[in-house]
Amino acid sequence: MDTTIAEATRAEVCAVACAELFRGDGEIVAAAVAGFVPMLGSRLARSTFEPGLLTTDGGPSLTAEPVPLGAAADVVEGWLPFRDHLWLVLNGRRHVIMGPSQIDRYGNTNISCIGDWARPSRQLLGVRGGPGNTLLNPTSYWVPKHSTRVFTEKVDMVSGVGTDRGAHELRAVVTNLAVLDFDTPDRRMRLRSVHPGVAVDDVVAATGFELVIPAEVPRTRLPDAEELRIMREVLDPKGLREREVPSEARS
Secondary structure, three states, X not given: OOHXXXXXXXXXXXXXXXXXXOXXXXXXXXXXXXXXXXXXXHHHHHHOOOOOOEOEOOOOEEEOOOOOOOOOOOOEEEEOOHHHHHHHHHOOOEEXXXXXXXXXXXXXXXXXXXXXXXXXXXXXXXXXXXXXXXXXXXXXXXXXXXXXOOEOOOOOOOOEOOHHHOOOEEEEEEEOOEEEEOOOOOOXXXXXXXXXXXXXXXXXXXXXXXXXXXXXXXXXXXXXXXXXXXXXXXXOOOXXXXXXXXXXXXX
């Protein structure tokens, strides 16, 4: 076994899974707004198998090369003010990775409030871009801590629509435990793969509804040596990815 690959951390496995979400997207904007890990994944995809992907500095600048996390762009290749960003959203030219506070079996998500709408126990962000993203663009989700609090039978408010409400294209959900998608006849959430060191029962126990589980659930692919080098030496030398997912070596 390649010892370099065997030493990949859970965060690095998650980052590669996020990178895979963009495979085949071509020249569209990658909007990984949910945290360090999906941002790293989008820049890793552009650095390897998806060179046409458009990545930003986290703001309005389209960068000539993928920018290391936490750093400023050396060369800017384009300017993407908010009005132009909205044009891309309206025309389906963006793939966004969002972070849900709640998500149900059909991918309906909530980032607005917890509890009854008339008197919520917690006020969150509001719907923000959830409706437009899910109705008009490829959309994926990142959940750094897979739990029944997030994966719930029913969301308290629908901020982003799911497969049962006309979502344009829900690509997948990447969590610290697994990758899930909606590739089923009735478009319910399916367990696509489990990360190294995670059992199917671990995912089931952390999910508040019944998942579609294939007879054989593969392991999420490990990063290869070149992907590890790019993540560790080029894109995230400060190790910001490990803040979101506990650092542990996987075999």
